[in-house]
Amino acid sequence: MSATPEPYARRWQALGVLAASLLVITIDNTILNVALPSLRADLDVDSSQAQWIVDSYLLVFAGLLLVGGTLGDRFGRRRALILGLLVFGGGSVLAAFAGSANELIAARALMGVGAAGIMPATLSILMNIFPEEERPKAIAAWAGVSGLGVALGPIAGGLLLEEFSWASVFLVNIPIVIGAIFFAKVLVPESSDPETPRVDVVGAVLSIVGLTAIVWGLIEASEQGWTDLTILGAFAMGGSVLAVFLAWEKRVRQPMIDITIFRNLRFSASSLSIMLVFFGLLGTVFMLTTYLQTVLGYTPLEAGLRMIPVAVGLVVGSRAAITVAEKLGTKVAVAGGLLIVACGMQILSQADMDSGYGLVATALVIMGFGMAVGMGPATEAIMSSLPKEKAGVGSAMNDVLRELGGTLGVAVLGSILASKYGSSIDGSVSTLPEPVAAASQDSVEGAHVVAAQLGGDSATNLIASADQAFVTAMGTTTDIAAAVALAGALVALVFLPARRNRLEEEQEETAEPVEHEEAELALV
Known part of the structure; x- marks a missing residue:
């Protein structure tokens, strides 16, 4: 009998490198939002171009994730991580010095290429350097950092724009990328699929x-x-x-994905739960940014700082997730976490023009806590459903579902918000000239811009009507987001096994001794 291999000695230091690499690409999902007003002025960006400056990154990122995970499994996950960091850093430099909207859109797309190499590599490396008993804690930290980036983006962007130009939101990536590449070479071991399959x-x-x-x-x-x-x-x-x-x-x-894995309820139910919670969460954050800045009147920095309660909830919840999953099982952890997220969204749906920030902070803490409690065990369930050799494509599937859920949430909930807002304010702007009424109905930001031009009582009345229409629309839309998160909880409760079945555990326990025995016979 051969001894079980010792775990990688510097795995926790390596996790720090993986966390930094993950954080820089998740922050980039939201950091740019606060810089858009400056970009519009400096580069003469129209509304369509502004949307694509944000979305070109997401489009390329999501489209290449599966390929990025597969190539990492085939050619080396540390190699994929470092190459992704190089491409992401290069795209950041080009974005910072872009002279037009189209140049910036192209640079953002290049950053998306890099991110598609980085994100699957971080989780697949984690799966290969941590022993089974430590993986839940490591994955909880990974999931916490993944969610933390969404909250830290507006904060980082607001802080930078207080002192520097919009280019700083891209240049800030460079020292992080350089540090991550250096320490990845020092601390992160290489791993890949030993079967070296052909690229599909x-x-x-x-x-x-x-x-x-x-x-x-x-x-x-x-x-x-x-x-x-x-x-x-x-x-x-x-x-x-x-x-x-x-x-x-x-x-x-030799497929990219073994389709039969979807028959495993640990994989499929956890995947659907993650997709549904990101649908509700990112759609809600999208609305909340407008509420804080336009309705409550906070500056970008003030609004960013008021997202900190999400980070507090994530940190506390990441610790609780491990205990809940160990004592009560994955089913209870995932379903309970999503239920808590739904409760936080329900609280947020009660916000109005007079409720103030206290209600928002309470909702954010609850949402962050619930997300951490549910997402760590759900991610662990997905990754433990696959052999470590296929960790790259498994991580990519996990990431694709997060991105699709978030994109769908922003698109669907944003569309519902706009429709409800337009119908709510319709009666209040019916007496205004058509161009003014159309701009006011388009968005609450548009109504504030129009009001600044009108002045007097007309401006005061228009702002009050627009703000009231927005909070009414936000309440309805957030209720829908809560219902989607609740649906994710029900999916987990009905379909997700509480723990891995005994056969899977026995197969894991017997796999390594058989391999060692075969190796010893080969040497003989």
């Missing part, structure tokens, strides 16, 4: 085309309308291509 080129192309078409449709639907023929065509194309992708993966000898 057809599957890679199909996954990129299918995911890109769907994400593009989700992004554009809020502008062009959900029934627009172009949008419906994008969804039809994306769905058809992904169906072909799944059919191809069933027949190819």
Whole structure:
């Protein structure tokens, strides 16, 4: 009998490198929002270009995640991490010195390419350097950092813009990237799939085309309308291509994804739960940013700092997640976490013009806590459903579902918010000139801009009507987000096994001794 291999000695230091790499790309999802007003002025950016400065990163990021995870498994996960950091850093430099909106959109897309290499590598490396008994704690930390980036983005952006230009939100990435590359070379061991499978080129192309078409449709639907023929065509194309992708993966000898993994309820139920909670969470954060800055009148920095309660909830919840999962099982942890998130959203839906920040802070703490309690065990369930050799593509699937859920949440909930806001304010602007009424109905920000031009009692009345229409719309939309999070809790409660079944555990326990025995016989 050969002894069980000792775990990697510097795994916790390596986790710090992985966390820093993950944090820099998740912060980038939200840090740019506070810089958009400055970008509009300096680069003469119109509304469509502003949307694509934000969304080009997300579109490329989501479209390449599966390929990034597969290439990491094949050619080395540390290599994928370092290459992704280099590309992300290069894109950040180009973005900081962009001279036009189109240059900035292209640079952001390049950053998305780098992020697609970084994110799957962080989780797959984690799975390979931590022994089974320590993985839940490490994954809880990973999930906490993943959520933390969403909250820290507005804070970091607000702090930077107080002293520097919009370019600083990109230049701040450079020292983090340089440090992460250096310490990755020193602290992170290389790992890959020992079978060195051939790259599934057809599957890679199909996954990129299918995911890109769907994400593009989700992004554009809020502008062009959900029934627009172009949008419906994008969804039809994306769905058809992904169906072909799944059919191809069933027949190819060395697929990117083993489709049979979806029969494992630990994998599929956890994946759906994660997708639903990110749908509700990112859609809610999108609304909350506007509420804090436009309705309550906070500056970008003040609004960013008021997202700190989410971070507090995440930190406390990450610790609680481990205890809950160990004592009560994954089912209770995931379902309970999503239920807590739904409760936080329900509290937030009660916000109005006079409720003040206290209600928001309470809701944010609860949402952050619930997210941490549920997402760590859900992520661990997904990753433990796959062999360590396939950790890269497993991590990529986890990341794709997060991105799709978040994108869908912003698109769907944003569309509902806009529709409800427009109908709520309609009566209040019916007597205004048509251009003024149209701008006021478009968004609450537009109404404030119009009011500044009108002045007097007309401005006061318009602002009051717009703010009231927005909080009414936000309440309805946040109720829907809470219902979606509650649906995720029900999915976990009904379909997610409490723990891994005994057969899976026995297979893990017997796998290594068999491999060692075969190795010893080969040496003889």
